Amino acid sequence: MMKQSLQLKLGQQLTLTPQLQMAIRLLQLPVLDLQAELREALEKNVMLEMDDGLELAPAKGEQKTPSDALRETPAAQSAESGTDTPERFDDDVSYADVSDFGSGYSGSGQGRGDGEDQRDYADVSGSSLRDHLIAQLDVAFPEGDRKYIATMLVDAIDDDGYLTESLEDICTNLAPELVTDVDEVERVLACVQRFDPLGVGARDLSECLLLQLAPFAPDTPDLELVRRLASECLVELGEQDYATIRRRLGCSVEQLEHAVALLRSLNPRPGGAADTRPPEYIVPDVFVRRDESGWRVDVNPAIAPRLRVNAAYAGSLGRGGEYSTLRTQLQEARWLVKSLEIRNETLIRVARAIVSHQEQFLERGEEGMRPLVLREIADALELHESTVSRATTGKYMHTPRGVYEFRYFFSSQVSGSDGESISSTAIRARIRKLIAEEDPAKPLSDSALTRALVQEGIEVARRTVAKYRESMGFPSSNERRRVTIR
Template sequence: MIKQSLQLKLSQQLTLTPQLQMAIRLLQLPVLDLQAELREALEKNLMLEMDDGLELAPPKGEQQRSTENAREGQEAAPEQASGDDFREDLPYADVPDYTTGYSSGSRDDGDEQRDYADASGTSLREHLMAQLDVALPEGDRKAIATMIVDAIDDDGYLQESLEEICANLEPELHTDIDEVERVLACVQRFDPLGIGARDLCECLLLQLSPFAPDTPGLDLARRLAAECLVELGEQDYAAIRRRLGCDPEELETAVALLRSLSPRPGSAADSRPPEYIVPDVFIRRVEETWQVEINPAIAPRLRVNAAYAGSLGRSGEYSTLRSQLQEARWLVKSLEIRNETLLRVARAIVAHQQDFLERGEQGMRPLVLREIAEALELHESTVSRATTGKYMHTPRGVFEFRYFFSSQVSGSDGESVSSTAIRARIRKLIADEDPAKPLSDSALTRILVGEGIEVARRTVAKYRESMGFPSSNERRRVAIR
């Protein structure tokens, strides 16, 4: 027989209060989501108002401020190469550029080059449909051309076969493949050239079609596009010369002509506004120290409306307004906690990664979330939320907080080396290598070991592949003789 009894037991458990849940949610929100959350709160909660007349910064204001701070960071950064150093000189400057539908106006040598984003928001489809309305204003051909335009992807390639396009037009329109082929030829003359191609070969041939017949290397460039794209991608110039029977000078001219074309013509006509990254904190060098500041444009000060809060009194009426008052106080407090946590985490990262700010990627030190959590006496999950989707503006660029966290590799002197620093060193070694005798993974490993970085060959291979560098055999450039 079961005997019933009463027992007293003392226990503790962690409960997430509504205020704590709000603080956690605000901490993990990126900038744009945070601003949307605050705008919604200001619209719904009568007890909230902006402090000192501050308003949430509009997107244009954020972009302008971000641009100004980026310019200040470039001035404070070490010497950087100008845009002219990266300009690729093509052998035929008089050949028009058919890879874009826009022309760049001339400017004086003393004028500063400025790039202004097209805010019209015109997509590739809208760009093609505007030309279609002029070329084929009405009739069956316009319906066929509209179906073709709908089948073109963002890169400008036709993703459906002609048979599928004919089937999609049924039963409203009866047509045949020959008619669709003729309409496709009309669409392929639209701007930008190369649009509507079914593969890379056809795309390049369409872009070569407007060139004058006496253009140097034109005939050989067409043969390269039609017959030797695989060998050209592998840079197997010896096999190309044997197959096409051409000399090195002719091949070099044809290859340069092909490199002036665009393999993705659709991207040139897509003028949708880009998405800008708004930094959460700014890092500046003040005398001999690094100063960390919260971006005021994304962290407006909110406050409780004192007039409304004082009018409630102590009576039990107006329960809805009292609930809004409590939520408003929680939101203001949670926003303060968020800004304080971001600032503390950013300062701890900067204190740990000063060598990166002064020397670049090769000065990056190994760092994990646990180290920041222990230094700030926070939980590791809190640091994880504070570093996800958050960005800092430094003199070396805008980086996500997570960028400064990397694994470590033991060094010969007992000090650990960051994997980011190792990648930067491998990148520099490959950039400085002899193109005719590229460094193998074993050679890279020996160099790193000689510099005191104990790293395995398979680790070097993994880092090299993650940075997009091919193997030494693929990097070897065959001299064109």
């Protein structure tokens, strides 16, 4: 028979304070989400204001003293010392003792902060391929069942302009609102395929090229040969097997050269021509520069609005109960400013550790990349590995060799013949160089590439070389053999 009883147990458990939760959330946010988060905070919290002169906190160990982000008037400091004022942000909060846990937050606020320049920008939103096709659809099919079918077809066209669903599936998706057959959908598709840009709505590459050849004048030289080339010989054309193409089509070398040139003038991805949406640019979180003392890492000051506590508002708070909401906002403002300092300090420390470890990459390129894992950076900075993971995900570094995500500098390792480990990135770079320097008439096989790497002290298996070669998009040696038309 079970008996109920009371027991006392002692244990330790990590408690995530609101301050620490905010610091971790800001650390893992990419630049765009961070900007949205801070703009939303500026809108909602009257205790926050822009600070154009605020300096970012430097990394630990530097002689430079961080600027005080909580500069306030004496009145504000006296108000802070009141008995009913919420507790100050804990300056000892750090990421070092935080274990791995998730956060589903994603900033989505919009707005402008006080002091931000109010400017009018031109509309550069552009239009997608679907918008472009829908505008033509409204003209070609003003109303009726065919418009419904055409809309379903347009929705099934991907960004490259290809129809991604079969006509049978489209008929099934139309039911029960509209019962139709494949023949009717085929007729509507034929109309959609005449939309701009030419080639849109094709079900494969051959059909896409034939649609673009349809408007050509009948007296175009070798037009019929080009159509046969697009419909019958695309595989051989991709393999550059021109001898087989000439035998199959019964043409001369000059005719085939002209047909291939005309075919290559067509667009295999017509959807991209109609997509006028502006490109999304990567905003680097840190800049890496070289000066007299070596490589220098600085936080990008433009990645987010710089904030501070509004000293005038903070100093005007009284101790009455009617100011409880404003005191809560004051506390949240201090937490946010301090969390931003912690975020900047952590980013700069992690970035400097990566740059210190990968100096050979900055000097020589990918062949100088050293193997690196998150644990090494975490141990060097006395941080938890999950913190380093958050600080390197979605963060970018601008270097003299280009813009790279922090995660790019972490790679697996392969043991060398001299006992020194070599990163997989460096091996890929060496394979790419060997293939670029090979004789086109006698391309290097995977076994030959393996032997060449072993001679350089890189002990790697042939299957590993094949895997790296395929991941970089290089075909096999047989496929790389360049066969000329003649």
